[in-house]
Amino acid sequence: MKQQERTFPLGTTILGALVILGLVPMIIRYTRGLGAISNLSDGRPWGFWISFDLYSGVALAAGGFTLAGWVYLFNREKYHAVARPAVLTAFLGYTLVILALLVDLGQPWYIWHAMVYWNIHSPLFEVAICVMTYTLVLALEFSPAVFERLNWRLPLRIIRSIQIPLVIFGVVLSTLHQSSLGSMLLMMPETLHPLWYTPILPLLFLISAIAVGPAMVVFESTLSTKVFGHKLSLDILGGLARGIPWVLGLYLLLKLVDLTARGNIGLVFTAYPQNLLWWGEIAIGAILPIILLSFPGIRQSRSGIFWSATLIVAGLVFNRFNVSMLALAMRPGFTYFPHWMEVAISVGLVADATLVIWLAYRLLPIASHEDAKSPQETRLPDAAQPPPEALVPEVAKLIQGTNL
Amino acid sequence: MTISRKEFLKLSGLGVGAAVALSLLPGRLARAAGGELLAQGAPANARAVLYDGTICIGCRSCERACKQVNGLPPDEAHPETLTAYTFTRIRTARPEGGRPVYVKLQCMHCVHPACAEACIVGALKKTPEGPVTYDSGKCIGCRYCMVACPFGVPNFQWDNTLPWVAKCTFCTDLQAKGLEPACVAACPVHALKFGAREELLAAAKQRIAAEPARYVDHIYGESEVGGTSWVYLSAVPFEELGFKPHMTQPVTINAARAMGLVPPALIGVAATMTGIYWLTKGEKSSKHAKDAGEKEEGGETK
Numbered sequence: 095m096k097q098q099e100r101t102f103p104l105g106t107t108i109l110g111a112l113v114i115l116g117l118v119p120m121i122i123r124y125t126r127g128l129g130a131i132s133n134l135s136d137g138r139p140w141g142f143w144i145s146f147d148l149y150s151g152v153a154l155a156a157g158g159f160t161l162a163g164w165v166y167l168f169n170r171e172k173y174h175a176v177a178r179p180a181v182l183t184a185f186l187g188y189t190l191v192i193l194a195l196l197v198d199l200g201q202p203w204y205i206w207h208a209m210v211y212w213n214i215h216s217p218l219f220e221v222a223i224c225v226m227t228y229t230l231v232l233a234l235e236f237s238p239a240v241f242e243r244l245n246w247r248l249p250l251r252i253i254r255s256i257q258i259p260l261v262i263f264g265v266v267l268s269t270l271h272q273s274s275l276g277s278m279l280l281m282m283p284e285t286l287h288p289l290w291y292t293p294i295l296p297l298l299f300l301i302s303a304i305a306v307g308p309a310m311v312v313f314e315s316t317l318s319t320k321v322f323g324h325k326l327s328l329d330i331l332g333g334l335a336r337g338i339p340w341v342l343g344l345y346l347l348l349k350l351v352d353l354t355a356r357g358n359i360g361l362v363f364t365a366y367p368q369n370l371l372w373w374g375e376i377a378i379g380a381i382l383p384i385i386l387l388s389f390p391g392i393r394q395s396r397s398g399i400f401w402s403a404t405l406i407v408a409g410l411v412f413n414r415f416n417v418s419m420l421a422l423a424m425r426p427g428f429t430y431f432p433h434w435m436e437v438a439i440s441v442g443l444v445a446d447a448t449l450v451i452w453l454a455y456r457l458l459p460i461a462s463h464e465d466a467k468s469p470q471e472t473r474l475p476d477a478a479q480p481p482p483e484a485l486v487p488e489v490a491k492l493i494q495g496t497n498l
Numbered sequence: 499m500t501i502s503r504k505e506f507l508k509l510s511g512l513g514v515g516a517a518v519a520l521s522l523l524p525g526r527l528a529r530a531a532g533g534e535l536l537a538q539g540a541p542a543n544a545r546a547v548l549y550d551g552t553i554c555i556g557c558r559s560c561e562r563a564c565k566q567v568n569g570l571p572p573d574e575a576h577p578e579t580l581t582a583y584t585f586t587r588i589r590t591a592r593p594e595g596g597r598p599v600y601v602k603l604q605c606m607h608c609v610h611p612a613c614a615e616a617c618i619v620g621a622l623k624k625t626p627e628g629p630v631t632y633d634s635g636k637c638i639g640c641r642y643c644m645v646a647c648p649f650g651v652p653n654f655q656w657d658n659t660l661p662w663v664a665k666c667t668f669c670t671d672l673q674a675k676g677l678e679p680a681c682v683a684a685c686p687v688h689a690l691k692f693g694a695r696e697e698l699l700a701a702a703k704q705r706i707a708a709e710p711a712r713y714v715d716h717i718y719g720e721s722e723v724g725g726t727s728w729v730y731l732s733a734v735p736f737e738e739l740g741f742k743p744h745m746t747q748p749v750t751i752n753a754a755r756a757m758g759l760v761p762p763a764l765i766g767v768a769a770t771m772t773g774i775y776w777l778t779k780g781e782k783s784s785k786h787a788k789d790a791g792e793k794e795e796g797g798e799t800k
Contacts, residue, residue: 212619
């Protein structure tokens with residue numbers, strides 16, 4: 095093995111195994127029905143896929159619109175290096191959401207019905223339309239990486255010319271569907287626990303998405319640093335680490351003011367066992383990261399920033415599970431715990447995305463993009479990159495190298 | 499176009515002020531959207547059913563008639579809940595260990611159905627005649643209706659590779675022919691009365707007034723979640739029948755308000771983002787000009 099080649103921490107072999115492990119339940123799902131591979135029931139029609147793949151997945155992909163907006167609309171050139179990886183992660187995240195829905199939906203072959211039959215009163219309809227459109231926007235926002243690699247100048251020029259309207263459109267779409275995921279839960283005032291149910295839930299969803307987007311960018315780029323060695327400058331990481339606590343602080347403030355205004359602040363102490371879930375999500379996702387990131391020593395250390403970001407991501411996932419599963423009583427008298435096959439499918443999809451990210455970093459100018467100074471420059475591929483015609487043999491070499 | 503830092507701050511201040519002022523607007527728009535929802539009442543002659551729990555003897559003729567009319571398979575056991583293959587069910591309640599009391603369960607065909615509001619593709623619809631209908635031609639099986647329904651009515655065919663949502667249809671086919679729903683026609687003791695909602699509510703009030711000792715003084719479904727088409731009279735408190743109390747507003751009220759905010763949010767965010775890009779672009783190009791100027795003077799800039 096050459097010295098420069100790095101092995102992926104878990105090994106592409108393990109990722110491949112996880113992909114296959116996820117495929118088997120998927121096949122059973124299509125041949126035997128949803129009941130055969132899940133613990134879902136009439137009393138618990140939504141479970142792990144909705145909480146993890148839809149609710150958590152969409153929020154964690156918020157790095158796409160937050161970073162693209164920050165770099166291209168707020169013109170913060172300093173963060174240019176993270177914009178492209180953020181868009182890639184977001185694009186794959188949204189693709190995962192759609193793939194998971196193809197398993198969870200009762201009739202996934204009719205998913206196109208949402209484009210033809212519209213119920214404009216439904217928050218989930220709005221989420222569906224925005225997610226479909228936004229995935230397309232993300233693909234277009236990411237396409238320069240592919241066009242640069244293939245040296246297709248005309249498509250590159252076209253995309254660059256519409257880049258700003260595209261980013262604005264992406265921010266608008268994201269604002270709408272990130273908040274509408276919260277609006278969906280407004281439909282359940284009697285079954286969502288009062289510690290979470292509030293008319294401002296859509297706003298809380300949007301703010302928490304804005305906080306976790308950059309945190310997920312930190313998380314993902316730290317992991318890819320370990321694999322590919324392209325280090326993000328501490329300046330950039332530190333900048334993200336400085337800004338996120340303010341958003342978290344606003345989120346926490348709104349939550350507390352809202353609970354107090356509705357006279358429910360006492361539930362934080364009395365509503366057992368849901369208050370434990372509430373404290374868990376607040377402590378892990380907001381209080382602890384705010385405290386940690388207030389120390390300059392932590393803000394200036396890579397591991398300090400990484401672990402703070404991990405806490406924020408974990409807290410966000412905890413919150414999304416709380417509002418869509420753990421604190422949503424749906425129909426009393428029914429219990430639910432995910433079937434291992436439900437989890438296997440989701441893990442398989444995440445392994446799919448990880449493999450695609452790995453391939454993308456190997457074949458496309460993503461990390462090397464940090465050398466570009468401005469989005470208007472048409473950048474030729476790095477001299478170190480093989481020419482576009484060599485793409486096929488290069489993929490073949492990669493596959494050989496994995497010993498799959 | 500260049501813009502000095504001072505001008506930038508001034509404009510930002512103006513922007514913040516405008517945002518604060520505009521933030522009052524969403525509240526008014528939201529309340530307007532909610533008001534629209536509440537203003538839609540039930541049409542005067544919408545069909546409804548009055549179920550008198552003091553008359554019902556629990557014979558389950560209604561269950562059998564429903565199964566027959568809809569071509570549903572028989573139950574192996576007698577579960578206490580509705581299923582995708584059982585659209586109506588007689589539940590046996592034993593309040594305080596006393597005599598059994600029966601109550602009929604089925605879709606409530608709400609005046610403001612949460613399922614119809616939730617359904618992405620509009621497969622569930624509230625018809626002016628009263629029934630909330632389900633169109634399997636549109637359904638994609640997302641099951642949001644099941645999560646949204648405050649009565650936990652719609653159910654799903656978990657064992658089917660082509661699964662549908664299923665619930666009581668209010669026998670729209672029979673109603674279209676001028677007939678009563680199958681369960682109403684089958685009841686041997688006439689515990690079920692089919693008619694216009696307003697008339698049935700009046701009749702229910704008359705029954706309570708005529709025999710106050712016989713009934714709990716409440717018509718369940720008159721105002722629960724904004725009113726339902728199936729209204730109930732009972733001898734025992736409804737909680738003991740497993741009928742939990744509900745808010746009087748439709749459960750969809752806050753979601754309707756939130757959706758009312760979507761168009762202004764769309765315009766507002768698009769305008770704000772465009773404005774921010776325009777403002778900060780000016781600052782960026784003036785910074786570039788400054789850097790270029792410094793470089794020309796010789797000596798490296800950091």
